[in-house]
Amino acid sequence: MRILHVIPSLKKGGAERLALDIGHQLMLQGHDFKLVTFNSEIEYPILSQGINIEVCPSTVAYSITGKDTIKTEAFKKAVEAFKPDIIHSHLLEADIVSQQAYQEDVKYVTHWHGCYNATNPTPLSQRFSKTYIGNQYTLNKLKANYKRSNNRFLAISQFIHDYVRDNLHISEKKITVIHNAIDLERFAFTGSRTFDGTIKLVNIGTMMPNKNQSFLLDVVSAIKANGLSVHLDLIGTGPTEKALKEKTKELGIESEVNFTGVIPDPEKYLNQAHIYTHCAWHEPFGLVLIEAMSTGLPIISFNTGGPREIVKEGKTGYLVEKDNLATFVDKILQLVKDKALYDSLSQNAITASKQYDIKTYTEKLIAFYQQLLA
Numbered sequence: 001m002r003i004l005h006v007i008p009s010l011k012k013g014g015a016e017r018l019a020l021d022i023g024h025q026l027m028l029q030g031h032d033f034k035l036v037t038f039n040s041e042i043e044y045p046i047l048s049q050g051i052n053i054e055v056c057p058s059t060v061a062y063s064i065t066g067k068d069t070i071k072t073e074a075f076k077k078a079v080e081a082f083k084p085d086i087i088h089s090h091l092l093e094a095d096i097v098s099q100q101a102y103q104e105d106v107k108y109v110t111h112w113h114g115c116y117n118a119t120n121p122t123p124l125s126q127r128f129s130k131t132y133i134g135n136q137y138t139l140n141k142l143k144a145n146y147k148r149s150n151n152r153f154l155a156i157s158q159f160i161h162d163y164v165r166d167n168l169h170i171s172e173k174k175i176t177v178i179h180n181a182i183d184l185e186r187f188a189f190t191g192s193r194t195f196d197g198t199i200k201l202v203n204i205g206t207m208m209p210n211k212n213q214s215f216l217l218d219v220v221s222a223i224k225a226n227g228l229s230v231h232l233d234l235i236g237t238g239p240t241e242k243a244l245k246e247k248t249k250e251l252g253i254e255s256e257v258n259f260t261g262v263i264p265d266p267e268k269y270l271n272q273a274h275i276y277t278h279c280a281w282h283e284p285f286g287l288v289l290i291e292a293m294s295t296g297l298p299i300i301s302f303n304t305g306g307p308r309e310i311v312k313e314g315k316t317g318y319l320v321e322k323d324n325l326a327t328f329v330d331k332i333l334q335l336v337k338d339k340a341l342y343d344s345l346s347q348n349a350i351t352a353s354k355q356y357d358i359k360t361y362t363e364k365l366i367a368f369y370q371q372l373l374a
Contacts, residue, residue: 001369002032004084006075006094009041010048012206012236012262014287015090015113018180020047025362027051034082036075038093046264054078058097064137072101079103086369088154092116096138099145107372108149112164113156114284119167143168152372156180156285159305163284176368179309180287181361182353187267187294189350193274198229199336202273202297204266204288205280207238212302214240214247215279215323221251222329232277233269235260270295274342275332281322283307290356293349298342300331316349 056074088109089098118135155161223230276292278301285306299317301307
């Protein structure tokens, strides 16, 4: 098969890395694979090696005034030259461009990774705003293009399946769930864990309001207040980083929190930690939870969409209601104090992660493609 994937950029993110992992696996299976991006930003220099990547600056912006901005010439040329059997888009911007530049005799797939402002439910009081009207106009255009291309949808979780069904009013027959996956070999557990007197926590993600890393600073402060030694690695960067660093000063936990920035080897930090802590208010899936489990880390997470499907309560970790600091801290201390319990959850996490292997994932994806082309 000739398969073209489309994504706005290759900045750090779950969708971006999944697209690259898929590309490598498809090529290993003998398929022709090409990845189109709209800008040259690549934050995965190593993972991108060996992938046929073409930068095609493209923009589609619909306007209720009728003055649409449509710049898809470079993208169309890339499609015509590659002659794909399937065009598989990731993230809303790529989807809008792909659908606008429709080509006959090509099967179209939209990979739905999250919940977008444009597709979220809107309170009645906000439905007369310019933003809402513009979003609805864009969605109506996109849904018309979906109908034209007989588009199919991939959802990264059952939570996202239901979101697409309910918010875009897409028939369930056109939505397939294939849970995200990782390269298990890269995130394999490489050693043994002992508590040396310091509780080692880790979190990976863009520093932004929804990811809610501020809550973890409260967790660290609470554990320290109990007279225990604790260390937290916060991996990533983003718009709330400055505020988070200021909060560590206010709480007096500067020496307990390490801001690593964006790093090429998060697996190293996962292998050094004891527990993975996840506190996003809204999480469509949570690819990083799989990475952490693969390295043997029990998960303590807020009880939200994606994590609810991944974390098995009391088996691979614990689900805590949003912003419940006391329970969150209690679960951490429970694991630290009970080695048998910790070891059990750690081994269960490794075992559970194996169902999310990128190789198995790619087999499911190929079967999905073949069904479309049949």
